[in-house]
Amino acid sequence: MMVERIADPDDPRVEPYRFVRERDLVGRDGRFVAEGQVVIEVALARGRFPLESLLIADDRLAAQQALIARAEEKGVPVYAAAPVVMDAIAGFPIHRGLVAIGRRTAEPEARTLLAGLDGPAIVVGLVGIANHDNMGGIFRNAAAFGAAAVLIDGGSCDPLYRKAIRVSVGGALVVPFTRVGAAADLPALAAAAGFETLALTPAGDDVLARLDPPARSLVLLGAEGPGLPADLIATARGVRIPMADFDSLNVATTSGIVLHHLASRRDAGRG
Amino acid sequence: MMVERIADPDDPRVEPYRFVRERDLVGRDGRFVAEGQVVIEVALARGRFPLESLLIADDRLAAQQALIARAEEKGVPVYAAAPVVMDAIAGFPIHRGLVAIGRRTAEPEARTLLAGLDGPAIVVGLVGIANHDNMGGIFRNAAAFGAAAVLIDGGSCDPLYRKAIRVSVGGALVVPFTRVGAAADLPALAAAAGFETLALTPAGDDVLARLDPPARSLVLLGAEGPGLPADLIATARGVRIPMADFDSLNVATTSGIVLHHLASRRDAGRG
Incomplete structure (x- = not known):
């Protein structure tokens, strides 16, 4: 597994995950947040929008190997962090331990x-x-x-x-x-x-x-x-x-x- | 209108409204809480359970005269309190300004x-x-x-x-x-x-x-x-x-x- 470790909440690789709730309020610059296993599976298998990356809590890595393999097949970087670091990044407790950032594409007429x-x-x-x-x-x-x-x-x-x-x-x-x-x-x-x-x-x-x-x-x-x-x-x-x-x-x-x-x-x- | 004023959050008449959320967690001794105009209208007009009382914020009294009249017809006491007192009673902000306490009746076989x-x-x-x-x-x-x-x-x-x-x-x-x-x-x-x-x-x-x-x-x-x-x-x-x-x-x-x-x-x- 090519999972990249994140130890510092200020790591620029996870910048799009910072302050999830505050960004809900002000909009997100062309990105969206997908949470939880089922949603991210759907996004990887059938989503219309590209995912930029996945962020997974350390304690979920073992259970999420299939999903991680799928992300790697699609060239989506996977980051792992301790739950406490993950919560510090997002600004609130990420109970699901699994978040992805995706990118909007232009809407058709x-x-x-x-x-x-x-x-x-x-x-x-x-x-x-x-x-x-x-x-x-x-x-x-x-x-x-x-x-x-x-x-x-x-x-x-x-x-x-x-x-x-x-x-x-x-x-x-x-x-x-x-x-x-x-x-x-x-x-x-x-x-x-x-x-x-x-x-x-x-x-x-x-x-x-x-x-x-x-x-x-x-x-x-x-x-x-x-x-x-x-x-x-x-x-x-x-x-x-x-x-x-x-x-x-x-x-x-x-x-x-x-x-x-x-x-x-x-x-x-x-x- | 026979509305009774409540000035003190500790007034025993509004005891069933105290600490609404905490009581959600521990159960309620045969009572339930109905919130908001539409729900309370339904409860008064067609509800299967008796209402014990209504608690209304002062600033909603004028708009709720029809509902208050309906409660009085049915012999349900109506209490009014300043929003700040109401929030102190319930233990959180009652945005709808309108709460009722009802009583469960025995369930049939x-x-x-x-x-x-x-x-x-x-x-x-x-x-x-x-x-x-x-x-x-x-x-x-x-x-x-x-x-x-x-x-x-x-x-x-x-x-x-x-x-x-x-x-x-x-x-x-x-x-x-x-x-x-x-x-x-x-x-x-x-x-x-x-x-x-x-x-x-x-x-x-x-x-x-x-x-x-x-x-x-x-x-x-x-x-x-x-x-x-x-x-x-x-x-x-x-x-x-x-x-x-x-x-x-x-x-x-x-x-x-x-x-x-x-x-x-x-x-x-x-x-």
């Missing part, structure tokens, strides 16, 4: 991304999803049900924020996504690439469970509470999930329910 | 609970759900899709833990639940009341989206990772949610997907 998708495809459009747990949950579901891409409006948070990546179990590193300037542009962008836009809203005319979805669907999800803007709903096909007399569903759960329905119809068509 | 359910009904069985976020999310979905009851095994956490109630948006106060001694007893208990047991598992023979569910279903959900015990799966009908090559779904999301499917079939039968 939404138009280009959609045009590159052939045949039946499910794309998710996110409007005002400002909560990192929800963003992560949506990407986890998008990966689980094979969504082809996620389009994200300016009012939504960053899928490559540390917590969003963690909650997505790596889905945010796998499912292609890009930003769109304004949510209002989404239906026209979708239509130009042969997608029909479905807007999830309690006032929708179509009931999800009875919906025979278009082969190419853009599914719009808005934040709990405000939901999708009325003008956006007006330009799309409204779809609702009937509920008992109760507060609306969590938006990540909603994404799971919708993607399950669309994916099961898509895959039945393939079968 | 699972056998009695099931026998009391007439006609088509969906019951959820939880095995080893130890995470309060997941427990809360499951109860939120159970309420949203009108599940008739939730049966909880000894390895699962408490739905009336403060965070579980909050994440459930009050669903944990609405949907009837009870403990069962051993998860292994669930299928026989269900069968005795005319329920068929469905076990969600990646190895299930039935695909959820094509499942024509029994009118009376007990749906078993296990923790992410370990899943349901094999001996339990062996005594039930296995149901799977096909996924792309990716880590399994979050269990709360899974509950939403399953309950949506079962509820849409149940309600189509009613229509």
Whole structure:
């Protein structure tokens, strides 16, 4: 194993790991942080973004030989440090003992991304999803049900924020996504690439469970509470999930329910 | 308004609000804590458990007159305190400015609970759900899709833990639940009341989206990772949610997907 030892928290090789939480707040200069074994395995095996390095606690080295070998195959440097040094680098206790730094790559134009998708495809459009747990949950579901891409409006948070990546179990590193300037542009962008836009809203005319979805669907999800803007709903096909007399569903759960329905119809068509 | 002023954090009327977090850890002597406007509205309007009192920050009184009137109708005392006193009582900052204490009532026998359910009904069985976020999310979905009851095994956490109630948006106060001694007893208990047991598992023979569910279903959900015990799966009908090559779904999301499917079939039968 070609693991490089880090003894000094100020070692310049681990500079990108310094003060992880503070950097969450100010942004990261084109880098992201991936934590934990499962997420890093996903990043190495299927991630769309290159990893720059891995930092592993000494006491995890023996258990992580397969992962380290995989990193080496891909030319990703692996650093090891005593847990106390690791915590000093990050500025807080790294209980998982395993962190990686990755590098963002340029996002494609939404138009280009959609045009590159052939045949039946499910794309998710996110409007005002400002909560990192929800963003992560949506990407986890998008990966689980094979969504082809996620389009994200300016009012939504960053899928490559540390917590969003963690909650997505790596889905945010796998499912292609890009930003769109304004949510209002989404239906026209979708239509130009042969997608029909479905807007999830309690006032929708179509009931999800009875919906025979278009082969190419853009599914719009808005934040709990405000939901999708009325003008956006007006330009799309409204779809609702009937509920008992109760507060609306969590938006990540909603994404799971919708993607399950669309994916099961898509895959039945393939079968 | 008959709001009682609390000026002293040691006032015995607010004793149950003292040291909220510490009590989370040691248990609460038959009481639970409900936080925030929406949860307390649900508790007052539809909760299965009596509220003992409400504690409101002075600066929220004007905005919460409807809720206070509702509490008074139900004979629930309302206390008001300056935010700084409220924080001193609870031992941490109560940002929502609105907390209630409720009292648990005795849980029915699972056998009695099931026998009391007439006609088509969906019951959820939880095995080893130890995470309060997941427990809360499951109860939120159970309420949203009108599940008739939730049966909880000894390895699962408490739905009336403060965070579980909050994440459930009050669903944990609405949907009837009870403990069962051993998860292994669930299928026989269900069968005795005319329920068929469905076990969600990646190895299930039935695909959820094509499942024509029994009118009376007990749906078993296990923790992410370990899943349901094999001996339990062996005594039930296995149901799977096909996924792309990716880590399994979050269990709360899974509950939403399953309950949506079962509820849409149940309600189509009613229509």
